[in-house]
Amino acid sequence: MEYTVLGRTGATVSRIGFGGATLGLTNYVEAFDAYDARDRTRMFEAIEVALEGGINLYDTAPGYGAGASEEVLGEALRGVTESGGHPLFLSTKVGLGAAHDVRASLEASLSRLQRPSLDLLQIHGDSYTTGQTDQILGPDGMAEQLLALKEEGLVRHVGFTTEDNNDSVYRLLRSGVFDSIQLCYNVLYQHPYDPNRPFGSLFEAEKHGLGTMTMRTTTSGTFQRWIQQVNPDNTFDYAAALIQFVLSNPLVDVALVGMRDAERVRLNLLTADDLAGRISIDELHQRYV
Template identity: 30%
Template sequence: MTNQHDTIKIHNIDKTIVRIALGTWAIGGSSWGGPDDDNAIKTIHAALDNGINMIDTAPVYGFGHAEEVVGKALKGKRDNIVLATKVGLNWDNSGKMFRDSSPKRIQKEIEDSLRRLNTDYIDLYQIHWPDDKTPIKETAQAMEKLRKEGKIKAIGVSNFSTKQIEEFSQYADLAAIQPPYNMFERSIENDILPCAEKHKLATLCYGSICRGLLSGKMNKDTKFTGDDLRKSDPKFQPPLFEHYLAATRDLEEYAQKNYNKSLLALAVRWVIDRYKGNIALWGARKPQQINGVQDALGWQLTKEDYKELDEILAKHIKKNIEPSFMAPPSR
């Protein structure tokens, strides 16, 4: 059950958006154990059935695969959905990624994404990572050109610093940003969130359940195999993994005792209530992973809650580890 605190408007997009959006990185398959298209389509449909009306994807998720799956899943449903994708990562034949936000790359990628997504416009088009080989002015102007042509409705940037956000805003009508943000990864509170508030930018928070760590489903025996990116995340390796698990146990107890909610619902609500422009990205690749979306809506955390939750976090986590290990290389 949603209330007025559970929805948001993004500048230049006319639809009202529920503040939980489906993230589709895992649906692409790469870094998550390979694709499973049948389950992926069911997952997207389950998200829509649970009231989610924004889907965030990217060409690099499975090298085009996630976009194709989203396009298939949204056949006949496109008009009701706010569709967000990204631009600015390229890859070679071996699958090695690198940043490329040149106007030429943007012009090619928009056509590829429109075709894969089976749509004639994208609601929110975001630069995936800053490209230090292309002047921000050129990138921003190329994005603004697409907006004026009607191929995209709104412009966003992902993983940008405040300085880069400020510069980009001089040349394009910026509407949204997308940084990593969750109870364990909070560096954006120092600068990015105040910048978003200053410019009235929507903030799509990726990793809101910290790659499953805040799902309540993990324990000390949880193993990560194959190409699972958590094998290279220090939070999921000993001895730190045990510290984070201890924190999740206390957080889960707090959620249950104070709100009769799951850890998952608490983690997502924590992101939503932190700033009125926040949208929590909920990553899933199986329909059952959508269970609990409604649990995170229809209530709010208080200032006292945030204070007590900070105390729990400080007790177990002595040093915050940000997800910088996920950054793709420059050209």
């Protein structure tokens, strides 16, 4: 397993992180029920293989199945302190809807995850309006609440997630509050990294020292469904290529990937170890020959 440092958190983390959305969201990407006995067994086997393979970063959220994802990880990771010789790094989120009581959201997450504290607590956001950003950074806002929890030692680092690349995201990156950003970046959505200008939230995150994690690394199935529509006879497994695209970006610390079964974890571990499969993103963006 390849490891890196997650920005100014200083934490050593695996380049592939275990994305928790697939552990809690019913029928997400494929038919699935977090409370089905067979699906539950598959999930626990997947997490066990991930730990054996050296994946030490696990990301979840209370919004993934109304706490189901956190419960699964809490049970599967009970007593686990490291993977691949590095400390376990566990992160969750607090939704914008819980802005009035970040502490209560965190305490519920800690209970489900069976942990006294967490490595990272992130605002679970989307595009962020100007008003939302004002609230986050203003007096008694979410940023202030997050920093108070950090001061208490209930969380070691704070971050935010985003699906967008707008001015509000840049305000959050420049605020000095956050240690990491989790952003949408994949072969279909490349706005965070445009090397021709250069411009994008990945550049801004690097400038301010934030750790970077990608969500929707394999496009949440969109790319694969498109291929099936335009070329139904194509049976090529694009997951490895999609992951390699993200891992090839020098400004990406961790590519989060959702994994529900042990075989998919094994395939993704092979992809992470295949350094020869990396490409030059900058060369890919060259427009002239």
